[in-house]
Amino acid sequence: MQVLVYGAGQLAQMMYLDGAPLGINVMAVDVSNNAVVHPVSKAPLDYTLEQAIELADALTVEFEHVPEALLQQAEASGKLHPGIDAILVGADRVREKQLLSSLAIPNCPYQIVDDLTQLDSCVENLGERLIIKASRDGYDGYGQWRLKAATELPALKSQLAELDLKAVPLVVEKMLNFDREVSLIGARSSGGEVVVYPLAENLHHEGQLHVSVAPASASTAALNDQAKDIFTKLVNGMDYVGVLAVELFQCGDELLVNELAPRVHNSGHWSQAGSPTSQFENHLRAVLDLPLGLACNTGGEAAVSAMINIIGCDDHQMALLSVPGVHFHWYGKSVRQKRKMGHINVTASSYADLGSKLQKLSEYLSLAHFPCLTDEANRLASVS
Structure with missing residues (x-):
């Protein structure tokens, strides 16, 4: 099985790594020059874009800002998942607002x-x-x-x-006085099968995601049902195929949609270590119309995971791997301010255990680049 991903960044790379054990080969398109490349090495492959489209069983995207001409060519193949309309919704906030209004989904x-x-x-x-x-x-x-x-x-x-x-x-x-930012990641197959991951709580700094924790603490059954209902309305309303990320504001007991991302998403990276099936594997399964995998937390109801972004720096100590439950992912990019360089996933048996592990992890990081980490570690350590 072959999947062609438009975009050759870290998300395509992680799709490739999760597809390999299933016998799924992932190729990537550098959308700046239409070259077909290896998602990890970025080395050019011996295919034209047209040949790669013909060879692929499915086409997909790792980000929504793909040139529209390329999307139209992909859509014409009949293999693009999600479809062009859903991708353009993610690329245009006016279209996004129109979709939310048409489906009567609450938003800002x-x-x-x-x-x-x-x-x-x-x-x-x-x-x-x-x-x-x-x-x-x-x-x-x-x-x-x-x-x-x-x-x-x-x-x-x-x-x-x-x-x-x-x-x-x-x-x-x-500008809302919301209580917190959360997100729901889920997948839908072309046959209509839907799975959703636990609601994640997201901490941002200067407009960028720094830490995600899943499941979000103090998430009631009613809140989770509300999030799943929003997700299901969206994917069924768009006849969506693949992973969709729904970013939400929690205002009291109500969830309002902030943004949509028609792809695998940063706030779902925790699933690589914290779930039986990662978001990357489930996206590949969905676009190839394979049965979807479990999207729960690994380790039972009390288990919890976190993802910490590494942004604009490379001065971490690899001794951080000594912290139990830590998994390190590096993207191989040159350092640039505000650039996502990699991420760290942490799995734990409870919120208190996670808080303790994040406190230990902070000893191996330059905390100037991780402004949310210490406060979040202390907060989680006190969650009962």
């Missing part, structure tokens, strides 16, 4: 802005505390601005004045 109150003069009505209708997002090409905190008071509006307009809002409108959202 918002307005679409294609002229700066409309920002005044946003303040009137949504309040003076706003999150402003470019509808396309924004990620990891890029393409986002904040309005904290109406007095800041003139300066914000000046900052946004050079943007072509007719080409790329803004999505302006009410």
Whole structure:
């Protein structure tokens, strides 16, 4: 079996590594030059893109910002999963909001802005505390601005004045006082089989995910059911095939959708060590219409896992492998500020055990690059 992934980064690499034991060969497309490459070594393979499409049993993506012409070519093959419409929803916040509205799925109150003069009505209708997002090409905190008071509006307009809002409108959202950020990762096969992983709690710093813990602490059965209901409405409504990530804000007992990612997702990396079937394997199973694997935590109901991103640094000590339950993943990139260099997965028998392991792990890391780790370790150590 052959799968062709558009994008040649770490997500394609991890799909390759999880596909190999199943006899699934994964190739990748460098979308900057349309070259077909090995997902791990990045060495060019002896195929044209057209040959690789013909050879593949399924086509998929590792990120949503694939040039649309490539997506159209892939869609024409009849092998692209998820389909082009779902991928474009993930790449365009206007389409995303339209989808959520059409399926009556709760999300942040918002307005679409294609002229700066409309920002005044946003303040009137949504309040003076706003999150402003470019509808396309924004990620990891890029393409986002904040309005904290109406007095800041003139300066914000000046900052946004050079943007072509007719080409790329803004999505302006009410800034919510949410309790926490969580995400649900799940998969759906073309036959309609659905599995979901435990709800994960996510800690962000400067717009980037730093730590995920699954299952999220203090998650009630009602909250998990609400998240699964949102996920099921989305995947069935889009006739979706593959892994989908749903990022959510928890406001009291209500979940509001923040963003969708039509692919394997950073907040699901914990599943590599913490679940019988990783998100990467389940994505491959889904796009090839194979039976989906278990998506529960390994080790029973009390088991818990964490994922810690390594961002913009390479000064960790490999002695961190001495911490029981630690699994290290390195992407082989050159260091750059805010760049995801790798991640660390940690499995534990309880939240307190996880907190203790994170405290031990912090001894081998430069904590300036892991600003959420110590506080999260201490919090988890106190969870009963």
